[in-house]
Amino acid sequence: MRWISFGILVVVTVIVQSGFGRLLGLGPQRIMPDLLLLWAVVIAFRGNKEQAPLACWLLGLAKDLTSSAILGSYAVGFGLMGLALVYFRELLYGESALLLILLTLVSSLLVEHITLLFATLRGEFSRQEYGGALKVILLTAILTAALSPYGQWLLMKMYRQFGLARRRH
Amino acid sequence: MEYREAKSGSKLYAYVMCFSVLALFLPRSLTDRLDHLVCGVLSPFWGGGRMVSLMVSEPLEGLDSSVDGADYAVLLEAWERARVTNENLRQLLAQQREVIGELSGLPQEFGMAGVNLILADVVGSDSSNSRRMRTLNQGTSDWGDRIRREAVVLSPLAGGNMNDVYSMCVVGRVSGPGPWTSTLQLLNDRGFRLGVLIVPAAERGENWVARGVLTGRSDGTISVNMVQCEYAVEVGDVVLAESRDFLPVPMLVGWISRCDWDDRTPVMWDIEVRAALDLESISRVAIVDMSGGNDRGTAEH
Structure with a gap:
């Protein structure tokens, strides 16, 4: 993993996501795709086995620092997601877009629920609000998953700059 | 060598x-201080992104409007502003x-006189869709x-004057002031709470005031709770923010879009509110400063 290039990617993504990402949002609530999670899934799917979980953690930390979530909640969620994906990717065959879409969908749901769990434990989220929150989480996951093949394509165009493997082993 | 690198990577991750x-x-x-530090560092870039988005969005908004539609939109906007x-x-x-009525002999300041407005731009938003926060x-x-x-x-409404406080609506509260940026919590954020008044719409000609608590829900809607059924609340009635410490006079939040009896407590209304403004598209705001004193970047009235 080329950490300087990765750092630039994180900063640019944060600026896009928090700066003018709402302009690209869908619906009356301007639901945005989660670009940080998108990169985390692609890097966990394609990156170095030892460095990918750390990269995912850093992406989660970036999301923690630019959102109102409890500090550490997204970092833990992204880190666990990255670790799980790195270990289970050996069981998955191929590089198809459908596989990546499914992985992104599941990862997004998992990470958001981990964050909600921490918020509930801290008393910042009540179970009565779960129905409304689930709607937003599902829409975000679907939108992010739909963009994941394009995200992988974009990142793999610069696989040398990021130190990623050109093909999955 | 590779084994040592792998082990150090795993250790660092742990x-x-x-x-x-x-x-x-x-x-x-x-932790909020850390967030504000990061926002302070990134806000110049967000401000640049905001300029780009405004440059792109303003020409696009006029592309699909015909002459008749444009006239209608202008009239509707003016009517909403007047309302x-x-x-x-x-x-x-x-x-x-x-x-x-109290026959005070002292000089009086009415409404928002004596209050300063600190003008701010919305430069960023929460990177998560679960919260509705903006960075000022x-x-x-x-x-x-x-x-x-x-x-x-x-x-203010779109096209409104930032110096005309009475054409503005309440859009939220400052949830965290930082050294260079502040966080605005919008009305429809799930953690938002504000005391409100409900008054009948002008055309009803009735005179009563109900009090309730405005709450943001996790799906982005706005509800008012704890309003008793003795009041004849109807769709179209006016919802005003009331906060004596932070607002000298009740200001408009929006209008009631739906009211039913609450399933869990039948003696209360279950009210949904439509905000007077499109909360997702606000770009300029004014923070109500009750401390008094004149300064640059404020509006007086």
Whole structure:
């Protein structure tokens, strides 16, 4: 993993996501795709086995620092997601877009629920609000998953700059 | 060599995950400072992104409007603006009547007179879709404690004048003032709470006031709770923000879009509110400063 290039990617993504990402949002609530999670899934799917979980953690930390979530909640969620994906990717065959879409969908749901769990434990989220929150989480996951093949394509165009493997082993 | 690198990578990952778990227990007052530090560093870039988005969005908005539609939109906008102004002025007059009725001999300031508005731009938003927060480009380094936590934030209708406070509506509160940026919590954020008044629509010709608590829901809708069924609340009635410490006179929040009996407590209404403004598209706001005093970047009225 080329950490300087990765750092630039994180900063640019944060600026896009928090700066003018709402302009690209869908619906009356301007639901945005989660670009940080998108990169985390692609890097966990394609990156170095030892460095990918750390990269995912850093992406989660970036999301923690630019959102109102409890500090550490997204970092833990992204880190666990990255670790799980790195270990289970050996069981998955191929590089198809459908596989990546499914992985992104599941990862997004998992990470958001981990964050909600921490918020509930801290008393910042009540179970009565779960129905409304689930709607937003599902829409975000679907939108992010739909963009994941394009995200992988974009990142793999610069696989040398990021130190990623050109093909999955 | 590769084994040593792999082991150090795993160790580092374990350390950072432990740090994250420990960070979960840190108090918000500490972690919010870190958030504001990051926002302060990134806000110049967000401000640039905002300029780009405004440059792109303004020409696009006119592309699909025909002449008739444009005229209608202008008229509708003017009508909405007048409606907002009207509701806010009604409250001002009611307050004036009350004061005169008390026959005070001292000089009186009515409504929003004596209150300063700290003008700010919305430069960023929460990177998560679960919360409805915005980042403002004003902080305590310029304004000190004049930007307070829980301060009410107003915004004008599109095309409205930032100096005309009575054409503005309540859009949220400051949830965290930082040194260079502040966080605005919108009305439809799930953690938002604000005391409100409900008054009948002007055309009903009725005269009563109900009190309730405006709450943001996790799906982005706005509800008002704890309003008793003795009041004849109807769709179209006016919802006003009331906060004596942060707002000298009730200001418009929006209109009731749905009201039913609450399933869980049948003696209460279950009210849904439509905000007077499109909360997702606000770009300029005014923070209500009740501390008094003149300064640059404020609007007086």
